[in-house]
Structures are given as structure tokens and as C-alpha cells.
Amino acid sequence: MLIKTSAAVDSQQRARMHQSIKTLFDAVAALPSAHLSGVTVAPSRFGSNGLFSAPSTASSSVTDNEGNASVARIPASAVLTARKIADWARDHDEPLASALSVLTADAPSSTWSSHVERVVLLAYLLRYTQPDAGVPTLPPHDRAYLDALPGPGAVLTPVSWTEHELEGLLSGLAIPTLVHAKRGRLVKEFAAVAGAFDMPLPATLADFQWVDAVFWTRVLQVPSAAHGTELAMIPILDFANHSFDPTLRWERAENGDIALVPLTSPLAPNTELFISYDMEKSNEELLFAHGFCIRGNARGLVSVPVVHPVQSLASDNPMLAARVQWAVTHAGVKLLLRVVADPATVPPEDRLDALQHMLDTPSLTLALVIALEDERDDLEAIARVDEKAPPPVDPHRLVRYLVDHARAFPDVVDRACEFVATVCSMFISNVMSVRWTPVAEEKDTVQVEARAMGVDPISGEPVVQEVAQFTARRAVVEAAQVYRDQVLETLGRVVERFVDEGDVDS
Known part of the structure; x- marks a missing residue:
């Protein structure tokens, strides 16, 4: 997702970012049914990383049973959803499972609303992104995904802006009012999530604000055979930036895999691939949820x-x-x-x-x-x-x-x-x-x-x-x-x- 990052990130940080992305690719590629040779991640002209077509397009696509060529396939096991988290917690993480029972009021997952799904995802992110938290060992692809998430300094949604930035640059506009209201809601939500655990969490309100921003800048609503739709965070795909003229679409197969299908053919090598978050997103919505605007966007x-x-x-x-x-x-x-x-x-x-x-x-x-x-x-x-x-x-x-x-x-x-x-x-x-x-x-x-x-x-x-x-x-x-x-x-x-x-x- 398009997140502006600092141009002054030092070489060591860049090296760590590069290594974490490589580790993520390797971990996801090792899963059954994975196909990632058609895509790569590289710096985007927007100042962030982006998803690109591979340097060589030869043999970089696969074809599904319906004849649709895709440049990548992300296995269902790599897709992060609230129900997957609940299943993991039940089998491997009793403290998280207990907290989720409180946060979901023990409602069956078949009845979860998108709000409940979000809370489950936030609780998971908060627990597993804290250093030295003493949590159970995650599968390599899940651990690699969390390690590759942008750090707090790289997620520039208005909730994370300083007061000088918020009030000085947007004085009189609606966004500061919306931000202050959201910050108030996050205080209450953090208290609810942290209070659902039977033990203290090594996390702060700032950490919770960060995982909320990570959630909103990466989450997609995907079809679900069992539940109609559900919220999902999809490794690799979420490097793709937004455009109102997308060159890539994604689709979910019956087995839950995510196929990345190009909208243009042939696909030139080393070309940035864009998806559309929503063809009707206004700049106000893009700025509030994702931290960027598109000049000339008159939508919404x-x-x-x-x-x-x-x-x-x-x-x-x-x-x-x-x-x-x-x-x-x-x-x-x-x-x-x-x-x-x-x-x-x-x-x-x-x-x-x-x-x-x-x-x-x-x-x-x-x-x-x-x-x-x-x-x-x-x-x-x-x-x-x-x-x-x-x-x-x-x-x-x-x-x-x-x-x-x-x-x-x-x-x-x-x-x-x-x-x-x-x-x-x-x-x-x-x-x-x-x-x-x-x-x-x-x-x-x-x-x-x-x-x-x-x-x-x-x-x-x-x-x-x-x-x-x-x-x-x-x-x-x-x-x-x-x-x-x-x-x-x-x-x-x-x-x-x-x-x-x-x-x-x-």
C-alpha cells in the first residue's frame, strides 16, 4: 500500500528493510501452491516501496483452470484473517485465545462483523509485533510478514501527525476534527484490547495507534466461501500502490489462494503494478486512512x-x-x-x-x-x-x-x-x-x-x-x-x- 517513507532512512535501515522483504518473499514462496517469480518489490517513484513486474517476464506467469494468467499466487495459508488468528490462538496461544473470547463476547466466528474482525486483527498485531514479548513461535511466513511491516515512522496517516503538522497544515479543515475523534476512540479501544488479556502487554497507546494505521493501510475485503466476505491482510499484494488506472487486479480462488492478474498484456518487465483500493475514494478518505492524496482527484x-x-x-x-x-x-x-x-x-x-x-x-x-x-x-x-x-x-x-x-x-x-x-x-x-x-x-x-x-x-x-x-x-x-x-x-x-x-x- 502507498505509504510515504522518509528519504533520509540510513543505509543500515534500508538494508534491514531489503532483508526483511527478501525473507518474506522466500518464506511465502516456500509454501505449497505459491508462485512469486512474476513480481518483485522495489522503490516506487512515490517515495515508498511498490510492487513491480519481474525483471524478466519469461515464464513468470501461471494459468488457472479458467485460463486466466496471473503474475503471482499467494497461498491461502499466507493470508491473514481474523478467523485464522482465532484458530491459531486456540491451538497455540492460550492468552490470546482468552483475550479474543472477551473481545468477541464468545460469539461464533460465523457471526463476526467487520468491526469484530478488525479488533481481532489488532489484538494479534499488538501482541506479536512487540519485541521480546515472549509469544509463541509463529510459522515462518507469518513471522516474516510481521517483520516486513512498515515501522511507526513510515506510516504517516494523520493520526500519527504531530500537532504542528495537523493544526498548522490543516487548520480549519475537517481532518483535524476527525483525527481528534479517532484518537479518542483508539484510547478506549486500546484499553479494551489490553484489558482483555490476563497479563500486562508490553505495548503502549502509540503502539496501538501504529497497528491500527498498519491495519487500515493494508487491509482488503475479500470474498469468503463460508462467510460471504471477510477482512484480510495479504502479504506481497499489500506492497502494491493505489491508482485510479490500475494495472493489476486480485481474485480469490475457491481454495483461498490469491491470484494477481495483470490488466494489461503483455506486461513489460520492471513495471510498477498498481491496484485500486476503491475507484471512488476521495482525497479526504485517502488522506485519513492511508496518509496520501492524489492531485487532480475530484472523486468523492x-x-x-x-x-x-x-x-x-x-x-x-x-x-x-x-x-x-x-x-x-x-x-x-x-x-x-x-x-x-x-x-x-x-x-x-x-x-x-x-x-x-x-x-x-x-x-x-x-x-x-x-x-x-x-x-x-x-x-x-x-x-x-x-x-x-x-x-x-x-x-x-x-x-x-x-x-x-x-x-x-x-x-x-x-x-x-x-x-x-x-x-x-x-x-x-x-x-x-x-x-x-x-x-x-x-x-x-x-x-x-x-x-x-x-x-x-x-x-x-x-x-x-x-x-x-x-x-x-x-x-x-x-x-x-x-x-x-x-x-x-x-x-x-x-x-x-x-x-x-x-x-x-x-
């Missing part, structure tokens, strides 16, 4: 927190406050706007259609609920909070009702558009209130100057109010710059889409 969503604007609107409007509370409680609405389509790709249709294209269902619901008029008796029931209220409503049914109502009352659409444009405009101003510039660069770090901006009360021109400098890792700065630029560009287009019709002051 941009999140705009609207807690403060909504609170301000509702502070002197009890009916609005009640409507919003009802939507949050019963319809799954969050105080967050998610722009899920680049406004540049939205057809120039009517304003309500534009809102439907740009926003996800909860965001559209929020905008329309806020735009309702209090005095319409037929809508008061929507906002009324009743102790005997029914279970959560169908959000799609609710939004259809609101859209149909808005079509009958154009002023509702006007107010919804005004709300969206206003909060996006406020968000842009908040982000732009801190501007930063790289002022000095070294091999793997950047000296950043951040300027807090204000407005001159006389001239109305922007002025610098405060200047601060901090050091950030180059890969972090690059990812933050791409994400910040995309957010400002996308939301600027949202504002332009409505400001031309007089919704907000320009």
Missing part, C-alpha cells in the same frame, strides 16, 4: 462541519432547533455537509437538482430541514420531539418527502441553497485565515511558516496578525497541500454555483 467527498453555523441559526429559533434535533435523533443526520460531487461535473439543471447531485442524503436532509418554514402546520410534525416517537425513520423516504415538498415551495430551495453556500463560504474564510508556506527544505523535512491572517478594520484588506514556524515531514506537507487545495477549489465552486444567483455576498 469534502466534509464541512456545520455545528457552529447551525447553533447560531437555532439559538433564537426554537422550531429550527427542534427540527434539527429531530433529524439528528431520528434520521441519522449529522451536523456535517458532505459535498460528494465536484460542482464542475453537476449538470446546469435547476437548483434543487444541483443540491441533490452535490450533497449526500444526510447533508441534503439537513439543508432542507433547516430551510423549512416554521409556520406551515403540516411540517411541524416532522420537527416535533415526542417521548413516544417511533424508531429511526427511513432516511431515503424522509429526503424524498422533503424534496417533493421543496419542489412545491421554491423558497425552501432558495433558503437551502443559501445555507449551503453560506456555510461553504464561511468554511473557506476559516481555512484561509491561516496561510502557510514552505521556507526551507531538507531531505525529508520542510520548515514551514504559518501566518494567521486578519482584516484591517480601516482598509478592509487582509493583514498578517501572527507568524509561527515549525518543522514538518515532507510527505505530510505534500499530502496536506494537495488536500487543502482541493477543498478550497471544490467549495469555491459550490459557492459560485449559487452566489451567481444572489445567495451570498461575494
Whole structure:
């Protein structure tokens, strides 16, 4: 998976990384049904390792029973899943087995959710990646896989960023809020995982944050004959970086083996092979889960927190406050706007259609609920909070009702558009209130100057109010710059889409 690594890793570290990868290849290749001669791992132009086609493509592919040629086959025994871990623990690691019984509430593995699978994988990673932990000896391929995982300094998801990097580079954006919330969840999860063991674990919260990042940057959802789908960490394949123009796909055979099938033929030697993590992944999702962004990626969503604007609107409007509370409680609405389509790709249709294209269902619901008029008796029931209220409503049914109502009352659409444009405009101003510039660069770090901006009360021109400098890792700065630029560009287009019709002051 594409993880930015330091360009200043010393030669000894590089040698250790190279040796651990070689050991992993040798261990997996020794397993029955393994075929790895068609691929190799080498430095990628993205600053990390990547999966490449072999130097010689001759005799480097195998063909399955259906005639599909694959450049590699990873045996099922090398694929790491929660159920495999549970089986291993039951036979070889009583402390882990006991902890998993607590963490899974003794539920049969056939009923495990993806959340439970993740917790099992995290418990295993936490236990077996600690030095001198006195754990049972793993099979060589499993041990080699854990030893080849990127270290804490190489996994640069925002949860691992310093506060200077997080708040200095992404000030005003949604990611810092998401990171702080996730850090809080990880504190609770670490306490639960560590507390499930009958003995102290030689692990810290930082270790748990690292294994969580390793999990998210490497896990895939794979088909399972017995369970439909399951989460899996797949050695060798997880060196492949992400692209929206993939050259490789993977498939799981009936026996559980993973075949790596090229999407182009013939496959040139020494060519980096890319998979797609998800063809619809936005930069916000890529940055939060994987630690990188792709310039020019207009897919997916941009999140705009609207807690403060909504609170301000509702502070002197009890009916609005009640409507919003009802939507949050019963319809799954969050105080967050998610722009899920680049406004540049939205057809120039009517304003309500534009809102439907740009926003996800909860965001559209929020905008329309806020735009309702209090005095319409037929809508008061929507906002009324009743102790005997029914279970959560169908959000799609609710939004259809609101859209149909808005079509009958154009002023509702006007107010919804005004709300969206206003909060996006406020968000842009908040982000732009801190501007930063790289002022000095070294091999793997950047000296950043951040300027807090204000407005001159006389001239109305922007002025610098405060200047601060901090050091950030180059890969972090690059990812933050791409994400910040995309957010400002996308939301600027949202504002332009409505400001031309007089919704907000320009």
C-alpha cells in the first residue's frame, strides 16, 4: 500500500528493510501452491516501496483452470484473517485465545462483523509485533510478514501527525476534527484490547495507534466461501500502490489462494503494478486512512462541519432547533455537509437538482430541514420531539418527502441553497485565515511558516496578525497541500454555483 517513507532512512535501515522483504518473499514462496517469480518489490517513484513486474517476464506467469494468467499466487495459508488468528490462538496461544473470547463476547466466528474482525486483527498485531514479548513461535511466513511491516515512522496517516503538522497544515479543515475523534476512540479501544488479556502487554497507546494505521493501510475485503466476505491482510499484494488506472487486479480462488492478474498484456518487465483500493475514494478518505492524496482527484467527498453555523441559526429559533434535533435523533443526520460531487461535473439543471447531485442524503436532509418554514402546520410534525416517537425513520423516504415538498415551495430551495453556500463560504474564510508556506527544505523535512491572517478594520484588506514556524515531514506537507487545495477549489465552486444567483455576498 502507498505509504510515504522518509528519504533520509540510513543505509543500515534500508538494508534491514531489503532483508526483511527478501525473507518474506522466500518464506511465502516456500509454501505449497505459491508462485512469486512474476513480481518483485522495489522503490516506487512515490517515495515508498511498490510492487513491480519481474525483471524478466519469461515464464513468470501461471494459468488457472479458467485460463486466466496471473503474475503471482499467494497461498491461502499466507493470508491473514481474523478467523485464522482465532484458530491459531486456540491451538497455540492460550492468552490470546482468552483475550479474543472477551473481545468477541464468545460469539461464533460465523457471526463476526467487520468491526469484530478488525479488533481481532489488532489484538494479534499488538501482541506479536512487540519485541521480546515472549509469544509463541509463529510459522515462518507469518513471522516474516510481521517483520516486513512498515515501522511507526513510515506510516504517516494523520493520526500519527504531530500537532504542528495537523493544526498548522490543516487548520480549519475537517481532518483535524476527525483525527481528534479517532484518537479518542483508539484510547478506549486500546484499553479494551489490553484489558482483555490476563497479563500486562508490553505495548503502549502509540503502539496501538501504529497497528491500527498498519491495519487500515493494508487491509482488503475479500470474498469468503463460508462467510460471504471477510477482512484480510495479504502479504506481497499489500506492497502494491493505489491508482485510479490500475494495472493489476486480485481474485480469490475457491481454495483461498490469491491470484494477481495483470490488466494489461503483455506486461513489460520492471513495471510498477498498481491496484485500486476503491475507484471512488476521495482525497479526504485517502488522506485519513492511508496518509496520501492524489492531485487532480475530484472523486468523492469534502466534509464541512456545520455545528457552529447551525447553533447560531437555532439559538433564537426554537422550531429550527427542534427540527434539527429531530433529524439528528431520528434520521441519522449529522451536523456535517458532505459535498460528494465536484460542482464542475453537476449538470446546469435547476437548483434543487444541483443540491441533490452535490450533497449526500444526510447533508441534503439537513439543508432542507433547516430551510423549512416554521409556520406551515403540516411540517411541524416532522420537527416535533415526542417521548413516544417511533424508531429511526427511513432516511431515503424522509429526503424524498422533503424534496417533493421543496419542489412545491421554491423558497425552501432558495433558503437551502443559501445555507449551503453560506456555510461553504464561511468554511473557506476559516481555512484561509491561516496561510502557510514552505521556507526551507531538507531531505525529508520542510520548515514551514504559518501566518494567521486578519482584516484591517480601516482598509478592509487582509493583514498578517501572527507568524509561527515549525518543522514538518515532507510527505505530510505534500499530502496536506494537495488536500487543502482541493477543498478550497471544490467549495469555491459550490459557492459560485449559487452566489451567481444572489445567495451570498461575494
